[in-house]
Amino acid sequence: MAEVKFEHITASYGKKTILKDFSLTVNSNEILCLVGPSGCGKTTLVRCLLGLMKPETGTITVGDRVLFDAKKKINIPAEKRNIGIVFQDYAVWPHMTVLENVSYPLKKRHIPKDEIRSRAMKALELVHMESYANHLPMQLSGGQQQRVAIARALVVDSEILVMDEPITNLDAKLREEMLLEIRMVQSRLKSTVLYITHDQQSALQLCDKMAIMELDGSLCQYGNDEDIILSPTNRFTFEFIGVSNMIPVSLQKDRICLDCGVSDSLDVEIPEGLDFSKPVEMGVRMNDVVFDNNSSIKAKVTSKVFLGSEYDYFLQLGNKEIRVQQSMLDAKLNGVPENGAMIGIRFVNPRFYPAKEVSSEAI
Amino acid sequence: MKLFNKDDSMAVLDGKKRFNLDKALTITTFILLLIIVIIPVFMIIFNTFFVKATTGHWAFDVSMFKTQLSEPKNLSAMWNTVKIAILTTIVGTIAGVFYAWLLGRSDIPAKGLMKALFNIPYMFPPFLGAMAWDMLLNGRGGYFNKFLMRVFQLESAPININSIWGIVFVEVSYYFPFVFMQVVAALEKMDPTLEECARIAGAKQSTVIWRITLPLTKPAISAGALLILTTSLAHFGVPSIIGYSQGIYTLPTRIYAVIYNAGGSFEGIRQGASLSVLLVAVVSLALIIQNKILSSGSFDIIKGKSTRPTLIKLRGAKYPLLVICIVTLIIIVVVPLVMIVLVSFLKAYGLPLKLENFTFAQYKRVFKGGGTIDSIKNSLFASITAGVVCMLLGTLVAYVVQKIKPKNKGALEFMSMLPYAIPGTVLSIGVILAWQGAVFGINLYNTIWIIIVAYLARYLSFSMKTSSAALLQVSSSLEEAARACGASHTESLADITLPLIRPAMVSGFFLIFLPAMREVTTSILLYGPKTRTLGVQIYGLRDAGMIPQAAALATVAIGIIIVLNTLVNYIVKDRKGV
Numbered sequence: 017m018a019e020v021k022f023e024h025i026t027a028s029y030g031k032k033t034i035l036k037d038f039s040l041t042v043n044s045n046e047i048l049c050l051v052g053p054s055g056c057g058k059t060t061l062v063r064c065l066l067g068l069m070k071p072e073t074g075t076i077t078v079g080d081r082v083l084f085d086a087k088k089k090i091n092i093p094a095e096k097r098n099i100g101i102v103f104q105d106y107a108v109w110p111h112m113t114v115l116e117n118v119s120y121p122l123k124k125r126h127i128p129k130d131e132i133r134s135r136a137m138k139a140l141e142l143v144h145m146e147s148y149a150n151h152l153p154m155q156l157s158g159g160q161q162q163r164v165a166i167a168r169a170l171v172v173d174s175e176i177l178v179m180d181e182p183i184t185n186l187d188a189k190l191r192e193e194m195l196l197e198i199r200m201v202q203s204r205l206k207s208t209v210l211y212i213t214h215d216q217q218s219a220l221q222l223c224d225k226m227a228i229m230e231l232d233g234s235l236c237q238y239g240n241d242e243d244i245i246l247s248p249t250n251r252f253t254f255e256f257i258g259v260s261n262m263i264p265v266s267l268q269k270d271r272i273c274l275d276c277g278v279s280d281s282l283d284v285e286i287p288e289g290l291d292f293s294k295p296v297e298m299g300v301r302m303n304d305v306v307f308d309n310n311s312s313i314k315a316k317v318t319s320k321v322f323l324g325s326e327y328d329y330f331l332q333l334g335n336k337e338i339r340v341q342q343s344m345l346d347a348k349l350n351g352v353p354e355n356g357a358m359i360g361i362r363f364v365n366p367r368f369y370p371a372k373e374v375s376s377e378a379i
Numbered sequence: 380m381k382l383f384n385k386d387d388s389m390a391v392l393d394g395k396k397r398f399n400l401d402k403a404l405t406i407t408t409f410i411l412l413l414i415i416v417i418i419p420v421f422m423i424i425f426n427t428f429f430v431k432a433t434t435g436h437w438a439f440d441v442s443m444f445k446t447q448l449s450e451p452k453n454l455s456a457m458w459n460t461v462k463i464a465i466l467t468t469i470v471g472t473i474a475g476v477f478y479a480w481l482l483g484r485s486d487i488p489a490k491g492l493m494k495a496l497f498n499i500p501y502m503f504p505p506f507l508g509a510m511a512w513d514m515l516l517n518g519r520g521g522y523f524n525k526f527l528m529r530v531f532q533l534e535s536a537p538i539n540i541n542s543i544w545g546i547v548f549v550e551v552s553y554y555f556p557f558v559f560m561q562v563v564a565a566l567e568k569m570d571p572t573l574e575e576c577a578r579i580a581g582a583k584q585s586t587v588i589w590r591i592t593l594p595l596t597k598p599a600i601s602a603g604a605l606l607i608l609t610t611s612l613a614h615f616g617v618p619s620i621i622g623y624s625q626g627i628y629t630l631p632t633r634i635y636a637v638i639y640n641a642g643g644s645f646e647g648i649r650q651g652a653s654l655s656v657l658l659v660a661v662v663s664l665a666l667i668i669q670n671k672i673l674s675s676g677s678f679d680i681i682k683g684k685s686t687r688p689t690l691i692k693l694r695g696a697k698y699p700l701l702v703i704c705i706v707t708l709i710i711i712v713v714v715p716l717v718m719i720v721l722v723s724f725l726k727a728y729g730l731p732l733k734l735e736n737f738t739f740a741q742y743k744r745v746f747k748g749g750g751t752i753d754s755i756k757n758s759l760f761a762s763i764t765a766g767v768v769c770m771l772l773g774t775l776v777a778y779v780v781q782k783i784k785p786k787n788k789g790a791l792e793f794m795s796m797l798p799y800a801i802p803g804t805v806l807s808i809g810v811i812l813a814w815q816g817a818v819f820g821i822n823l824y825n826t827i828w829i830i831i832v833a834y835l836a837r838y839l840s841f842s843m844k845t846s847s848a849a850l851l852q853v854s855s856s857l858e859e860a861a862r863a864c865g866a867s868h869t870e871s872l873a874d875i876t877l878p879l880i881r882p883a884m885v886s887g888f889f890l891i892f893l894p895a896m897r898e899v900t901t902s903i904l905l906y907g908p909k910t911r912t913l914g915v916q917i918y919g920l921r922d923a924g925m926i927p928q929a930a931a932l933a934t935v936a937i938g939i940i941i942v943l944n945t946l947v948n949y950i951v952k953d954r955k956g957v
Contacts, residue, residue, distance in 0.1 A: 068859050094862035095870075107860035111878045120874070124865035168864065 018079030018175040018208060019044040020065070025074035027060050034060040035071070035233045042176070042225075044079075047202055047209040049219035052229030053256065058212045060233075062180050065210070066101060067094035078175055095124070100169030100207075104181040106161045108153045114140065114164050115149040121172045139171040140164075142201055159190045163197075170201065176208045183218065195221050216257050220245070228253050251369035254299050261300050261338040264371065267292040272368070274298075277334025280313045287368050295371035302328075303341040304364040307350060311360035317353050327352060331361070400868045401783045405791075408779045411772060412794040415836050418818055419809025420797065426812055427653040447653045456633040461661060462543060463618065463629060464611040467550040472604045474551060475558025476593075478704065483566035484592070486690045487701055494563065497704075499712050501556035502944055504897040506616025506914070507933045509549050510921060511715030513620055514722055514930075516540035522718070522732065541625040549617050552711040554610060558603030565599035566592070584691065605666070612662050613802025615900040616914075620921070630658040631804040635903060638808075648811060651904075655805035662800055716937070723930035741931040745920070751932060753909070754916035755939070761827055761902075761912065762895035765834035770888040772835070773842025774880065780843075781850040782858075782876075799840040806836050807904040825907030833901045838894070842887035849883030850876070889947045897940060913939075 020042040027035040034057040042048040052058050063069040065076060067083065070091060076084040078099070083092045108117055118136040127135070140146040143163035153161055162182060169177055179198070183191045195218055202209050213219050219226055219241075226244050228237045230252050237244055237253045248254040255262070265282070266275040273281045282298075290296060303326075315331040315338070327347055329340040340361070342352075353359050430440040447453055481487055482494050515523040518539035527537050539545065569592075577591045578584075593600075615631040622628065628636065634651045641647020693700060722728065724737040745751050776795045780788045798806055810833040816822035823829040853876055861871035899914030906915045913936055921929035 066859070066863050068862065093867070094859070095865045095867050097863070098865075099863060101860065101863040103856040103860060105854055105856055107854065107856040109857055109860075109875055109879075120861070120866075121864035124870065165860075168860075172865070 018081075020176055020208060020210060021075070021077045022061065022065070023075045023077075025061070025064060025071045025076070027057075027064055027069060027071040029060075033233075035064075037073075038233065038235060039074075040227060040235060040238070042208055042210050044208055045206050046224040047199070047211055047222055048225045048227060049211045049213060049223035050227045050229060051213055051216050051219045051256070053231050054214050056229045056231050057233035058214075058229060059180055062101070062178055062210070062212060065097075065178060066099055067092060067097050098172070098174050100172065100174035100177040102162070102165045102169050102177075102179045102182040104184060106153075106158075106165045108161045108164050108168070110153050113150050113152055114145060114156070117153070117164055118168045118171050121168060125172065136167075136171055139167040142170060143167045143197065159186050159194070162186065162194065166198070166201070170205070173205070174207065176210065177202070178210045178212070180212045181214070182211075184213075184215070191218065192221075198222065228256060248367075251299070251372075254367060254369070259302050259339060261302065261305070262297045262369075262371075263300070263333070263336055263338065265296055265298045265368065267296075272298075274313070274334065276336040278313070282363065282366070284366060290368055291370065296368055297371045298363070299367045299369060300338075300363045300365070302339045303343070304366070305331075305338065305340040306362045306364055307340075307342065307346070307353065307359055308362040309360045311362045313361050313363075314358050315361050317355050317357050317359060319355060320352070329353075331359075333361070400872075401785075404775065405779050405783055405785045408776050408791060412776065412791065414819075415772075415832070415839065416794050416797055419806060419813045419836060420801065421809075422812035422818065423652045423655050423659075423805065423809045426649055427656045430649075443649060444653045444656065447650060447657065452628065453630075453633060453654060453657070456628040456630050457657060457661060459543065459618075459622075459627060460612060460629040460631070460658070461665075463546050463550065464608055464665065466543075466547045467554060467611040468604055468608045470547065471551045471555040471607045472558050472600065475555040475603060476562055476596075476600060478555070478707070479559045479562035479566060480588075480592075481700060481704065483563045484691055485693050485697075485700075487693060487697060487704070489701075493704055493708075496708050496712070497559060498556060499708075500553050501560065502893065502940055503553055503712065503715075504616070504899075504914070504936070504940070505550065505553040505614070506620055506899055506918070507719060507897075507937065508553055508711075508715045509617040509620040510917075510926075510929065510933060511718040512540050512545070512549050514718050514926070515714070516545070518625070520729065541621055541627070543627065546618050546621050546627070549621060550611050550614065554607045557606040557610070558600060561599040561603040562596050565596045569595060608665055609662060609800060609802075612658070612665060613804060613900065615804055615903060616918075619918075630654060630661070631802060631900065634658070634804050634808070638904060648808060651808050652812065655802075655808050658802055658805055659800075662802060666800055719930045719933050719937070722927055723934045725927045725930075728924075728926040741927045742935075745928045745931045745935075750911065751916060754911045754913050755935075757827055757830075757910055758896055758913040761830050761834060762892045764831050765838060765895050766888045766892035768831075768835055769838050769842045769891045770846075770884050773839055773844075773887060774846040774884055776839070776843045777846035777850050778876075781847055782855065795843050796840050798836045798838075803833075803837050803898070803900040804904065807833050807901050810836065811905065825910065827910045830902050830905045830910060830912065833905055834891070834895050837901055838891040841890045842884070845883050845887040845890060846880060849880040853879050885950065886947075893940070893943060893947070896943065897936060 022038060022040045025035050025038040026033065027038075038057075038061065040048075040050075040061075050058055050061070060069065064071045064084070071084065071086065073086045074084070075082065075086070078097075082088070082090050083097055084090060109120075112120070115133075115136055118139055119132050122132040122135055137146055137149065140149060143166050145160060145163045145167060148156065148160065148164075153164065156164070166179075166182070169179075182198075183194045186194060198209070198211075199222060211219070211222060223241055225239065226237075226241045227235060228244065230236045237249050244253060245257055248257065254260060264275045265272050266279075267273070267286070268279070268281070270286070271281045272284055272286060273279045313333070315333040318330045318332050318337070320330070321328040325344055327342045327344075329342065331338050331340055427444055428439060428441060429437045430443070431437055478497060482490055482497065487493070513521065515521050516536075516538050517524065518536050518541050521536065521538075521540065524536035524538060527533060528535075531537075540548070573595060574587050574591050577587045582590065613631060614629075615635060618627065618629040619632045619635065622632065634654045637654060638647045638651045641650065721732055723741055724739070725732070726736050726738050726740065730736040773795075776791065779785065780792050780795075785791070801809075810829060811824065813819070814821060814823040814829050814832055816824075823832065857875050857879070858871045861875045862868070866874060897914055899912070899918050902912040902915050903918060906912060911919065913932075917929050917932050917936065920926075920932060
């Protein structure tokens, strides 16, 4: 189909600049999940793509079609961009039936009546909503309305499909189902999907590629999901993807030592380019902390939660509380430590980042 | 299938070839508001402070304003206006909140019926109520006074309605629903967990009412109170009917007297204009003070999930309170209504209310002249036209303010809400000054159109408010989704937004049509020989001493209002499904 290219986009609301010189490419036939915290400018990017907002600089192209070019003064109106969109709040029109909703994009393209009906029904079948064709949206549940919105976005065979937090309002089980369905629909239609979310979990399930946006609207990492999870380029990505422990460390006699009430030394190489004259923290994911009674680092178990497929622990390490996840396999093999027990722990795959400066306002 | 090729996409240049609907709508709105609202207001101020010198130039002149301000009659009128308005607001607000709480939150019996009945005073034209009370409690021979004097062998009338308190009583009777309706709505939609949490936290029932329920409904209370205050300040009918015989004037009645006595001369209109400036000053001051006292943010007390609020058990007080409600209804609705109907059948006013004195002659007489039929036609025409135009224009303004959000949307909103704070009497004078050929070269004086123009200015804010509220409910993503589906801006408006706010537009129409149908405040200054409205006709008959005829026409008017209102309720209910 077509790839979507944002190049050097700057966009602002009034005086507040949301996106600054932002560039991103969504590869043809791929699902790109754009992940970022609320308010980072994801939706602004979508609005620019849809033509609902006009960036100040840059270009937006879909395949070989230029949708927007600030220099050449090209700005295709929203209705001519041919992009399928699913909004976060569904935006299913409450005064039209399900079938009317889904037929609307076809009607606007002046397609013959009988063809409209058959195509709309086909789109509804795709999301298993064909039996609700004559219902009004208010007779449907949130998940069903969502499917209608997806059907409406799919019905015109748009080259690209944009989904802006489409499943945030659904319950966990339905969310899972919808993700699978989106995946299936995409592979069947071979469309290019830009999927916006602040929830990294669903992003991981769905994406071919992932892009992480920082709060200031800049793109901080782009790549395969494994890359992003296993080698985050900076502290923001590391902390944003998954729960992590941040433990203060310091350099003592050329060794990195814990600095949180206990000062055991760690058996790691000193990372280059990190300024130890300023506070430094070690980041470890909760499943990268391993129980090992041979380790000299000891922590006290304060509480634990059984989560079905794993145990979650709260440990007191010096004056720092850390969280640890133990898989069922490990629990079976090595036993489950009791509350109050002192146990040895080891850090696998730790990362070191400059500590966040505590602003004086926060105190 | 490729729907768009490269060439036609390149052809569309931003902002150059494309007609910008948003801009066009914004500019249209500005121009219309300027003509309808700003120019009349400007004309009042201009004519008060500027006078055309013999040289033909306009000269600044405060002498007129000074003369009016130093006239003792005007000062006492101003004082009366303020006194009546403040008393009416306080008593009306207390009454409104009390009955709203009783019918919204307690377990009083027959609640649905009572709620419907308590909305009746809102439809009842206040000046007809004033007429009825004048018949009953006039200091010189009101029917009820005569009855009391006979029974208790009294020398003089025990109750005199022709006083400040009499005016306050009548105004409260018909204005307390402003607060009542707002508060009932707020109480019904309020999230009951807010109150339940307080109970669980250990607060007593009475503490909950004082510390949780009342503060949370404060925005509704203050909105209603504001409506009472501004309406009362500007009201003409009640003080005119009740206060006139005792020489009690308020600013609106004083303005009418000044213009009436001057026989429509420009000097009289100028005098009226300077009094208007005074009235506007009083209203603005009241608004500022009210804002200071009741300043409060709006709370998000309304949750999407609607659960039944817990009802408070009245126990022993249940039936006594029910009796109070019923007695209230009888006094403010049944008694005046019965009185007007009875008097309309009298052979002559003042005769005892006995069967042998009853006749249908008054009705025949009222309709014989043809003036009555004309007045009904005029009122219908003016109200329907004003209703339709306001509905469209109000929606336009609301759309520009809520959805297009131009840089100066604050100014737009201010312009459209300005008439809300400007009394109908004042607006009429502004409309006279603007539309008798002075500004536009168009002379509408003595035509029905000048009344319609005044209605537009006066009622525009009503329809703007309803449309605004409806538009706020229409998430902008609905329109945006239509754009993304291939609809142009105009198409998305026509296909999505307008159908969704249509019910609100319809109720906006009736919100204008019904009060315009029965109003007298605006048209009393604008009517010409052939353009009497229903309200003016009744007022005129009564003024000429033909009280039974006035009562007969009033009965007809009430009949019309009841029929229309039933119709409205039927239509609005029918459309709720949308």
